Structure formats: structure tokens, C-alpha cells
Amino acid sequence: MSLKFYNTLTRSLEEFKPIQEGRVGLYTCGPTVYNYAHIGNFRAYIFEDILRRTLKFCGYDVTQVMNLTDVDDKTIRDSREKGMGLDSFTSVYKKAFFDDIETLNIEKAEHYPEATKHIQGMIKIIESLIDKGVAYIGDDSSVYFSIEKFPSYGCLAHIDMSGQRAGARVKSDEYGKESVADFALWKHWVKEDGNVHWDSPWGRGRPGWHIECSAMSIALLGNHFDIHTGGIDNMFPHHEDEIAQSEASTGEKFVNYWLHCAHLIVNGEKMSKSLGNFYTLRDLIKEGYTGREIRWLIMSVHYRQHLNFTFDSLIGTRSVLKRIDAFFVRLKEKIKESEQGMDDAKRLVEGTEAAVRNGLEDDLNTSAALAAFFDFMKDVNRTMDADEVGGAAAELLLDFCRKIDAVFGALNVDKEEDIPADIIQMAEDRIQARTNRDFAKADKLRDEITARGWRVEDTAKGHRIVKA
Numbered sequence: 001m002s003l004k005f006y007n008t009l010t011r012s013l014e015e016f017k018p019i020q021e022g023r024v025g026l027y028t029c030g031p032t033v034y035n036y037a038h039i040g041n042f043r044a045y046i047f048e049d050i051l052r053r054t055l056k057f058c059g060y061d062v063t064q065v066m067n068l069t070d071v072d073d074k075t076i077r078d079s080r081e082k083g084m085g086l087d088s089f090t091s092v093y094k095k096a097f098f099d100d101i102e103t104l105n106i107e108k109a110e111h112y113p114e115a116t117k118h119i120q121g122m123i124k125i126i127e128s129l130i131d132k133g134v135a136y137i138g139d140d141s142s143v144y145f146s147i148e149k150f151p152s153y154g155c156l157a158h159i160d161m162s163g164q165r166a167g168a169r170v171k172s173d174e175y176g177k178e179s180v181a182d183f184a185l186w187k188h189w190v191k192e193d194g195n196v197h198w199d200s201p202w203g204r205g206r207p208g209w210h211i212e213c214s215a216m217s218i219a220l221l222g223n224h225f226d227i228h229t230g231g232i233d234n235m236f237p238h239h240e241d242e243i244a245q246s247e248a249s250t251g252e253k254f255v256n257y258w259l260h261c262a263h264l265i266v267n268g269e270k271m272s273k274s275l276g277n278f279y280t281l282r283d284l285i286k287e288g289y290t291g292r293e294i295r296w297l298i299m300s301v302h303y304r305q306h307l308n309f310t311f312d313s314l315i316g317t318r319s320v321l322k323r324i325d326a327f328f329v330r331l332k333e334k335i336k337e338s339e340q341g342m343d344d345a346k347r348l349v350e351g352t353e354a355a356v357r358n359g360l361e362d363d364l365n366t367s368a369a370l371a372a373f374f375d376f377m378k379d380v381n382r383t384m385d386a387d388e389v390g391g392a393a394a395e396l397l398l399d400f401c402r403k404i405d406a407v408f409g410a411l412n413v414d415k416e417e418d419i420p421a422d423i424i425q426m427a428e429d430r431i432q433a434r435t436n437r438d439f440a441k442a443d444k445l446r447d448e449i450t451a452r453g454w455r456v457e458d459t460a461k462g463h464r465i466v467k468a
């Protein structure tokens with residue numbers, strides 16, 4: 001097999017061929033830092049994390065750029081509502097974003113450019129578009145991109161441009177397909193912008209949202225790079241406009257592969273504040289769910305499928321993860337020095353690695369890759385039941401799990417649960433009580449441990465404490 005992605009540009013599954021052998025330039029649209037990111041946003045960031053980790057797993061050297069949109073219609077509107085300066089307002093949510101991705105074990109990108117630090121690059125692109133006659137200054141002194149001057153406009157969203165209203169203009173950052181129009185590259189200052197403005201050859205103003213991503217991606221990845229991703233919501237107008245302004249400016253193809261993840265819905269309905277089913281990551285953590293559980297649930301569904309997020313399914317991940325944790329504890333107990341089961345272990349690792357790889361290479365089919373891991377776990381558990389796994393084989397199997405967890409980022413092969421010190425002490429006192437044949441005391445200690453949400457299990461090599 002070779003690595004294949006579903007390319008939104010061509011609506012087909014294509015073999016991935018990098019521009020430069022062994023290297024990948026990846027641009028992933030980042031957060032607009034005007035609020036805490038919600039779980040729909042994190043679906044996109046987890047999909048992009050799996051993409052990044054899979055590319056690395058396949059041997060590529062990845063340069064990922066994720067922008068922070070710290071100036072646009074929404075950041076200006078909400079910072080003014082709160083009576084805060086734009087920078088101090090957005091810095092709260094920038095920090096929150098980095099805390100959140102750590103909670104979800106999302107790997108850091110190589111670059112996190114901020115739009116407000118790339119204004120000059122944006123101005124340069126807009127100047128070149130005006131020079132080429134593809135952009136013009138409107139009667140409101142803002143600069144617009146003329147979509148009729150770019151014949152392939154609509155290539156990504158597959159919009160039929162015949163019969164479109166020539167010369168219609170749209171100034172707001174967000175609009176629907178039915179409002180296809182010349183879009184704003186530079187927005188002339190209006191009083192609602194307050195003190196948010198930069199000087200430009202067209203007077204004081206600020207960039208449109210779409211030009212921000214073109215400027216930051218070109219600055220860090222070059223005119224032409226490999227992969228650009230985002231949520232399906234970003235395909236139009238954001239990504240369509242990025243293609244138009246970038247290619248019209250540089251005269252080169254902008255991006256080879258466009259990958260988009262599908263919507264996340266909650267309990268079968270579109271997530272919205274009015275339906276009361278709108279969740280930020282922080283809301284779920286406050287309810288007692290963990291980043292690992294949320295990551296697991298999100299990545300278990302293929303990124304191009306609708307993901308129906310329910311609390312039942314989130315609770316369901318708990319028992320799955322508990323089984324995985326118990327599996328590693330058991331495997332690590334096989335430390336006796338023996339070569340038993342080595343051939344079987346090698347065969348199993350080889351077969352499972354091929355199946356995991358095939359899944360991931362098939363347009364990041366995480367559900368197939370995880371299914372291969374579950375089959376592996378079942379087989380290993382069976383051989384452990386028959387006591388046919390020696391120490392060397394156990395090490396080999398554990399190493400394999402560490403290797404594939406470079407992609408999943410949630411198996412946690414070596415992450416012991418944090419057992420409170422007093423629970424450990426109680427468990428030890430219990431053993432002592434049993435040795436002293438004080439069974440009443442031993443039982444009482446066991447009950448106390450259970451009441452605290454832990455369980456003591458007696459094994460051949462003493463006892464172990466697990467979360468109840």
C-alpha cells in the first residue's frame with residue numbers, strides 16, 4: 001500500500017506524492033482566538049494531529065503551520081463588547097488554546113504564526129493583485145478581489161460560476177455559497193474597528209480573514225506546498241478565496257491536496273448554543289471526562305464521516321481504555337526470562353503493523369487501524385491466558401504498542417495511573433493484616449479502598465491497584 005488521501009479539489013482518492021522527496025509542507029487553519037474552542041473545532045485539530053503523526057510514521061519530515069487568527073470581524077466585535085484591547089483579549093484565548101491541545105495530547109506544530117504579525121506580507125500580496133488588475137478599490141475605499149478576473153474561481157467548492165452576479169461585493173469574513181461575490185482583501189477603517197488598524201497604501205484599515213491564511217502559509221511554506229486542511233465549513237468561502245488570491249498573486253499552483261473533516265454533531269443535532277448542546281473542551285473536563293477519553297472517541301470515527309458525539313459513547317470509551325490499561329499492566333508482569341512465544345509474537349507484530357499501516361494509509365482510516373489493534377489485543381490476551389508469553393516476547397509486544405502509539409497518542413503504554421499515596425499505604429497495610437491473619441482488618445481496608453474508587457487485585461506477584 002501507499003499513502004492515499006481524499007482530495008477535496010478532485011473529489012477523489014489520490015496517492016500522496018510530496019513536492020520534495022521525504023518532506024511535507026502542511027498548513028492547518030487554526031483557531032480564531034475570540035473564545036474557548038469547542039469540540040467541533042477539536043475534531044478538526046485531532047484529525048490534523050493524526051494526519052501529522054501518520055505522515056511522520058510513514059517517514060516524512062513534516063513542517064506544519066497552524067495560524068492563530070487574532071484579528072477579524074469576531075475578535076474585534078467581542079473585544080469591544082468586553083471593553084478590552086484586541087491584544088489582551090486574544091491573548092487569553094491563545095493561552096487557552098495551547099492548554100487545550102496539551103489536554104488532548106495534540107502534538108505541537110512547527111509554527112504558530114499570528115495574523116497581526118504578518119500584516120506587511122498581506123499588504124504585499126494585495127498590492128500585487130492590484131498591479132495585476134485582479135483586485136480593485138471599491139467606493140467604500142476597501143480593496144476587493146474580482147472573482148470574474150480569476151477564471152478558475154469555484155474550483156474547490158465546485159461552484160458553477162455561470163449566471164453569477166458580476167461585480168457584487170461582500171465585505172464580511174463569513175458568507176454562504178449563495179452569496180458568491182467579490183470578497184474583501186483589505187477593509188477600510190470604520191468606527192466599529194476602534195483602534196484596530198494598520199497603515200496601508202489604501203489608507204488605514206485591516207485585512208480580511210482570507211488573505212491572512214494566504215500570507216502566513218506562503219511566508220512559512222512557500223508559494224506552492226503539499227497539504228492544506230480544515231473543517232468542511234472552511235472549504236467555502238475561506239479556502240476557495242485563499243486559492244484565488246494566492247494563485248492570482250504568485251502565478252503558481254497553491255496547494256496539491258486539500259483535506260477536510262466532516263461535521264461533529266451532538267446527540268444527533270447540530271451543536272448550537274440555543275439547543276443547549278454546545279460544549280467547549282473545558283465544559284467536558286469540568287464534567288469529569290478526560291482529554292484521553294475525548295481524543296479516543298473523536299479519533300475512533302473516520303474524519304470524513306459525520307461524528308455523532310453522545311455522552312453514552314463518551315462513557316463507553318472508559319471501559320475500552322480500562323481494558324487497554326489492564327492489558328499493558330498484565331503484559332508488563334511477564335518479566336520472567338524466557339524466550340517462550342517469541343516466534344508467535346514476531347508474527348503477530350508483523351501482521352498487526354501491516355494492518356494498522358494499511359488502515360492509516362487508506363485516507364487515515366483510524367477506525368480500521370484501531371480495529372487491528374483490538375484484534376492484536378485479543379490474540380495476546382489469549383496467549384497470556386495460556387501462559388505462553390515469555391519476558392522477551394512481552395517486551396517485543398510492548399515496544400510495538402509504543403511504536404503505533406506515536407500515531408494514536410492515547411494508548412499510554414507507559415503512563416501509570418496516579419494512585420494516591422494513602423491508597424498505596426492502605427493496600428500495603430491490608431497485605432500486612434492478611435499476613436498477620438487479621439482478616440477483619442484486611443476486609444475493612446479493602447472496603448475503604450473501594451469506597452475511594454480503587455480496587456486491589458491479588459496476583460501471583462503480590463497485589464496491584466487499579467481504578468474501580
Ligand SMILES: [Zn+2]
Binds near residue numbers: 213
Ligand atoms: Zn485559514
